[in-house]
Amino acid sequence: MSASHDHHQDDAHTGPIKTPKQLAWAVLFSFVVPVIVIILLANYVTTASKPAAGTEALEAQAVAARIAPVGHVEVKDANDAAAMKSGEQVFQAQCAACHATGAAGAPKLGDAAAWGPRVKSGVEALLTSALKGKGNMGPQGGGDFSDFEIHRAVVYMANAGGAKFDEPKMPAPAASAAN
Numbered sequence: 371m372s373a374s375h376d377h378h379q380d381d382a383h384t385g386p387i388k389t390p391k392q393l394a395w396a397v398l399f400s401f402v403v404p405v406i407v408i409i410l411l412a413n414y415v416t417t418a419s420k421p422a423a424g425t426e427a428l429e430a431q432a433v434a435a436r437i438a439p440v441g442h443v444e445v446k447d448a449n450d451a452a453a454m455k456s457g458e459q460v461f462q463a464q465c466a467a468c469h470a471t472g473a474a475g476a477p478k479l480g481d482a483a484a485w486g487p488r489v490k491s492g493v494e495a496l497l498t499s500a501l502k503g504k505g506n507m508g509p510q511g512g513g514d515f516s517d518f519e520i521h522r523a524v525v526y527m528a529n530a531g532g533a534k535f536d537e538p539k540m541p542a543p544a545a546s547a548a549n
Contacts, residue, residue, distance in 0.1 A: 455519045457526025457537075464515065465523055474506035477531065485531025493535045496524045 387393050426432055461469070461479070468476035477484035488496060500520050503509040510520050521538045528535055 454540075455515065455522070457519075457522035457524075460515050460519050460523035461526055464510075465527065468507070469527060476507065477527075479527055480530045482532040485528060485533065489528050489531060489533040493525065493528065493533075496528055497521050500524050 387396055455463070466479075468474055469479050472478040472481075472484075477488065497520070499507075500523070501510055501517060510517075515523075518538065518541055525533075525535045525537060
């Protein structure tokens with residue numbers, strides 16, 4: 371009985387590979403199969419993003435859109451009267467948020483009692499307050515208008531509150547640097 375017991379004990383310690391030929395196949399498949407799987411996966415992943423011949427991915431407009439800068443610069447001509455906003459337009463775009471409702475203590479448009487003391491200080495004092503900020507109002511009312519446009523808005527609001535200020539004149543063109 372001990373002989374059969376020894377034979378059973380030997381089977382328990384052996385693996386599924388019994389011959390050198392089986393070992394060679396096991397080694398071959400343990401290296402070749404993962405390499406083939408990796409190559410197929412890499413090919414699958416990269417094939418989808420490659421633009422094929424005849425696609426629109428390499429057209430000039432598509433390339434320009436991909437390499438375009440994030441921001442751009444817009445140069446405004448400060449002396450172009452057509453591009454300048456009127457006082458009412460600046461008021462509607464920027465100033466009305468507070469001056470139409472009286473928010474944060476701002477004098478309401480057309481309120482002669484509130485504008486009276488301010489009008490007495492003159493248009494230059496009002497313009498300075500608008501450009502530099504005063505109280506809860508930030509510089510230029512927090513907007514992105516030129517000083518001339520802000521001046522127009524100040525005159526518009528003050529005149530609606532009882533002032534008789536003249537509309538500001540367009541600034542003189544700056545001397546050309548080419549001379």
